[in-house]
Amino acid sequence: MIRITREADYGILLMTALAQAQGQPCSAAALARQRRLPLPMVSKILKTLTRAGLLNSQRGAQGGYVLAQPAAEISAADIISVVEGPIAITACSDESHDRCARQEDCEVSGHWPRINLAIHTALQSISLEELSQPLAPRPVRFHSPSRATTVRAVDRPV
Amino acid sequence: MIRITREADYGILLMTALAQAQGQPCSAAALARQRRLPLPMVSKILKTLTRAGLLNSQRGAQGGYVLAQPAAEISAADIISVVEGPIAITACSDESHDRCARQEDCEVSGHWPRINLAIHTALQSISLEELSQPLAPRPVRFHSPSRATTVRAVDRPV
DNA sequence: CTAATCGGTACCGGATTAGTACTATTTTCG
């Protein structure tokens, strides 16, 4: 299934909102209202994005958040890796095991780097600008009425 | 971070083991020993893979599992989607919400299909055959001694 | 008939995540 945290989901939602705001500063509260997300969560995520340098923040009255770079220069990979915390695709390939319990077996099939790289490349090829364009040429109706079959057939799982 | 369940990790481990077995049937116990994985888990995963048609099973004494297709024709996407349960990258894009709570907002930024598709394509381009070749041209030493810096620098997170 | 092996279900403990609450700090505006 290749899950992504809800935080990352929200993160993308928020970034697209900011991209559509065209440089107009948006407060956390405004974004939360607009996207119907819980404010504290939004606040938390915006903070993270700011610390990572993807957003600029302005404190005080009339303050808010703005994209730190043009939308075209921010990739989905950037956003996701920031919000999710960095690292790769499976426990074994992160830093936690200095000496992996299944070292020799892992060595035998050191495949995750390959897979990680593929995914990372894929995500990097998607810019925030693309994501911000509403529904332009969208091949799939995702929330279609008879989803069970439709979704299955078209958007083959990952 | 784009996590993958440990089940999927095991699934790939097992499939590569079977690919390397060259059509020789392997019992669940033998595979568990070889890869040092907990037997019940292995059993469970093999069952799933069999139901999905990626493996053929032979019951009874001297039974075991065999790849149902040549390794070259099985992709990482196949394995992962089978083991993880199907579907996509985030809760909102799976079947559970008939009418998504944030429908209009989702519509505004119906971006996950795009991302899912990109990842799926990436994973489909990796065949089990490739994954089974031990360490051939492996650009990254993953369990390297000074992992913290090495891993971070080379295998940028996803 | 017996042993080996796959097949399925139900269940538990622990880790992780989503979400909340509270407080401090900074800046604008009257």
Place this chain on the structure above:
DNA sequence: CGAAAATAGTACTAATCCGGTACCGATTAG
């Protein structure tokens, strides 16, 4: 100068989900 508005940070709680285990049934070879 003071009050209000907004971000920044931290600590805590509740709920979900995942990995793992146990158990029993079904099937086949010898």
